[in-house]
Amino acid sequence: MNAQRRPSANPLRSSLVRHLLVVCFAATLLAACGKTDGPAALVPVEIDRSTSCTLDGMLLADYPGPKAQIHYADRAEPDFFCDTVEMFAIYFKPEQVRQVRTLFVQDMGKADWAEPRDNWIDAKAAWYVHGSSRHGSMGPTIASFALEGDAQKFATEHGGKVVAFADVTPAMAVLDGGVLHDQGM
Structure with a gap:
């Protein structure tokens, strides 16, 4: 029995489809x-x-x-900070021209406040409590949390206002440790 080729209804369309399939396959291979x-x-x-x-x-x-670290594009090792306020102060400086690749802070919803270890989270995705009664290494600090609910709970217990990364301002990241407002000296 002879197999006969059935003519395509639209030879141009078939050719175009084959061409597109070849192009897609080649692009996939090149990308991979x-x-x-x-x-x-x-x-x-x-x-x-x-x-x-x-x-x-x-x-x-x-x-x-909470501690913090900034990873720069031009360095393999991060800069470490013993307080989130220090990290924000450096990040917000107008003379800060080094390209920041990422920032990490500790999730104080999981870390022990007295001896925080591990529990690092993306600083830009974190929630913060500014103005609480809890202090960090340099006095008043900005507590960091992975979950907004943990930040709200902390603020209820220790005071302060819950804000997202984008809402932290340079005025919140003052490195005077509160000494300028200390009337007991």
């Missing part, structure tokens, strides 16, 4: 061959007993409250 996830995904670096603050050399492990 050259695919990279860009720069290596950044992960927080855990602090140890010798990790010191970039600003003042204080040992982070010696002080309570």
Whole structure:
């Protein structure tokens, strides 16, 4: 029995479909061959007993409250901060021209306030409590949380206002430790 080719109803359409399939297949192969996830995904670096603050050399492990780290595009190691206020103060400085790749803070909904370890979260996705009665290494601090509910609970217990990263202002990140407002000196 002879197999006869049945003429296509629209030869131009068939050719176009084949061409598009070949182009899509080639594009997929090229994308897969050259695919990279860009720069290596950044992960927080855990602090140890010798990790010191970039600003003042204080040992982070010696002080309570949330810690922070900034990862820059031009450095492999992050800058560490013994307080979130310090991180925000540096991040907001107008003369800060280094490209920030990411920022991490500790989730105080999980970390022990007196000795925070681990529990790093993306600072830009975190919730913050400004103006609470809890202090960090330099006095008043901005407590950081992964969950808005944890931040609300903290604010109910310790005072302060819950804000998202985008709502933290330079005025909230003053590095005077409250000393300028201390009338008891």
